[in-house]
Amino acid sequence: MNITVNGESRSLEPGTSLGQLVKNLGLEGKRIAVEVNHDIVPRSEYDGFRLSDNDTIEIVNAIGGG
DSSP states (O other): OEEEETTEEEEOOTTOBHHHHHHHTTOTTSOEEEEETTEEEOGGGTTTOBOOTTOEEEEEEOOOOO
8 A cells, every 4th residue: 555654655554553653764762843744643542543544644853842
């Protein structure tokens, strides 16, 4: 299946979870926010959230300040 991550096309195996994608991108454990098709997905749902063909994913780094 084909998805778009931050504007770049990627090919994934059908049934890939959002958690697997985050891990494959080397972002596991990092402070990020993920949006799939314009909807924010809570971190607690990453492993159970199955990606679909033509999904658009935006991943941003969370930056804290003070």
